Amino acid sequence: MLCRGPAHTAPRVNAVAPGLHSAPLELRPLPDAAQAWALFRAGWADMARRLGKTGVSAPIDEVGFTAWLARDSRHAYPLWVLAHALNLLHDPAAVGLSRHEILGALADRERARIEAECRASDEFKDPQGVRGVVVLKALAALPGRLDAASVHTLRTALHGPGAGPSQAGDSPLGGQRSVGAHPTGIALPAAAALRSTSLWQPDGCGGHLPALQPDLLAAHLLYRTLADLLPDDATRGEWLWQTLAQGAGTTAEWQRRLTRLARLSADRAGQAPGDPLIAALSGVLRGHPERARACRPALESDTLDRPLQPLAIAATQCVLAAGGLDPAEEARLLNIVSIRLAESGARRGGLAAIRRAVDIYDGLAAQDLAAWGADLAMSLNNLSVHLGGSGELPGALAAMRRAVEIYERLAAENFAAWGPDLAMGLHNLSIRLADGGERAGGLAAIRRAVEIGERLAAENFAAWAPDLARSLDILSLYLAAGGERPGALAAIRRAVEIQERLAAHDLATHAPDLARSRHILTQLLPQGSEPS
Numbered sequence: 355m356l357c358r359g360p361a362h363t364a365p366r367v368n369a370v371a372p373g374l375h376s377a378p379l380e381l382r383p384l385p386d387a388a389q390a391w392a393l394f395r396a397g398w399a400d401m402a403r404r405l406g407k408t409g410v411s412a413p414i415d416e417v418g419f420t421a422w423l424a425r426d427s428r429h430a431y432p433l434w435v436l437a438h439a440l441n442l443l444h445d446p447a448a449v450g451l452s453r454h455e456i457l458g459a460l461a462d463r464e465r466a467r468i469e470a471e472c473r474a475s476d477e478f479k480d481p482q483g484v485r486g487v488v489v490l491k492a493l494a495a496l497p498g499r500l501d502a503a504s505v506h507t508l509r510t511a512l513h514g515p516g517a518g519p520s521q522a523g524d525s526p527l528g529g530q531r532s533v534g535a536h537p538t539g540i541a542l543p544a545a546a547a548l549r550s551t552s553l554w555q556p557d558g559c560g561g562h563l564p565a566l567q568p569d570l571l572a573a574h575l576l577y578r579t580l581a582d583l584l585p586d587d588a589t590r591g592e593w594l595w596q597t598l599a600q601g602a603g604t605t606a607e608w609q610r611r612l613t614r615l616a617r618l619s620a621d622r623a624g625q626a627p628g629d630p631l632i633a634a635l636s637g638v639l640r641g642h643p644e645r646a647r648a649c650r651p652a653l654e655s656d657t658l659d660r661p662l663q664p665l666a667i668a669a670t671q672c673v674l675a676a677g678g679l680d681p682a683e684e685a686r687l688l689n690i691v692s693i694r695l696a697e698s699g700a701r702r703g704g705l706a707a708i709r710r711a712v713d714i715y716d717g718l719a720a721q722d723l724a725a726w727g728a729d730l731a732m733s734l735n736n737l738s739v740h741l742g743g744s745g746e747l748p749g750a751l752a753a754m755r756r757a758v759e760i761y762e763r764l765a766a767e768n769f770a771a772w773g774p775d776l777a778m779g780l781h782n783l784s785i786r787l788a789d790g791g792e793r794a795g796g797l798a799a800i801r802r803a804v805e806i807g808e809r810l811a812a813e814n815f816a817a818w819a820p821d822l823a824r825s826l827d828i829l830s831l832y833l834a835a836g837g838e839r840p841g842a843l844a845a846i847r848r849a850v851e852i853q854e855r856l857a858a859h860d861l862a863t864h865a866p867d868l869a870r871s872r873h874i875l876t877q878l879l880p881q882g883s884e885p886s
Contacts, residue, residue: 383430387420390435397439413446461574477550482541492579493597495565495572497611502545502560507600509542573621591638608652616659629661636668643676667694685714689733705740712737731760751786758783777806781825797832804829823852846875
């Protein structure tokens, strides 16, 4: 699996599909200044040749370059070294720019190049059309490319029907038709006009407008262009929505495009908290449930890229506010949005949502526990987490007790299906009890979790051993706190044994857990002893 996702993605993938991912391949900075300087000089020579500037000397020597490297540890990455060389070829005075300033300068230069080419073309007679080309090039970063049909759809959606075909033979591939001035002062061009520029790439299917490469540069062009040319959040959000939505007919395609948006967000200059474009996009969902319904399924993943959290919350809240959902679907969405809200810091809203979900599942489970008991228990577990995070420990404990009671009843009927959830619930209950000062109850609960975990791991070691090892960690700590050192040592040695066995097959996933268990073992051993 090749993934540019968050660090927690691989372990979750491995939990359900062991062996399908390899250890992360980390792109590292160059190890020393000498190698970075060598790459800078090689890159300078190659790019100077390509730009017809052979023989031009770099405006910076090794001492100055080393000082630039020292300003930011990320400057030592090959991409930034080469970007610095390229920018200096265009602007020899820019020797002190930071990495984000360099990309900003390169993005501005690309925009200026596009504008100059368009002004020299007979296809673009006014500044509105020139600005339209720049905006299209920036927006192409979202789907990755815009073909002729996509350009036509965007013109129609953003400029109105007057931008569409008006006569026989006037197709999306046809000539540019005059359109009324848009309030933004931008006139999106037709594909035929773009085909007269170097921006349009032939591909055997009519051609397309590709996104700027690499993504870092595309991100700078997108964010800078929309901030400069589109006047307000509502307009930016509408243009973003239309670009993302056209052609995104499936959940898989929505996921691909939203993943690209998350990457562009991560690559934007400065990465300040709160993404202005995602905030604008979230704003245009409110009051448009049909839009929210279209993109929401692609935002449900529990490994959702963090920049997309506000969009996921906005889409789910919009669907909930529109009503018309059956109780089970309403409760499911409330549960999902409660987690998103809590993760984003909106604890009060998250708590209100999960309370409502519990109320709905309570009513459903009262009619059919076998069908809805697991959902009720899961929501109670989440309610316990919310209450615990808000400092309401008695309520958190009560909710967790109810969840475990339900899992007990379910597991008694079907252990294979509900035994893992019972073990998880007991593990969480033990923590709640210990936090409330009920150490004996916490110890009893974690002992049962370990017993169930051993039974599950005996049947499927790869799937359930990680949870068993974590419960053994907790058991060892509880026993040690109660003065039962021999039992604590036995538990943590068993945890280390399990983690070592798991790490032998997948070190990248299990190394952190193994390190944690070994640390606990070291703390419990007499001074001077070595872990065995």
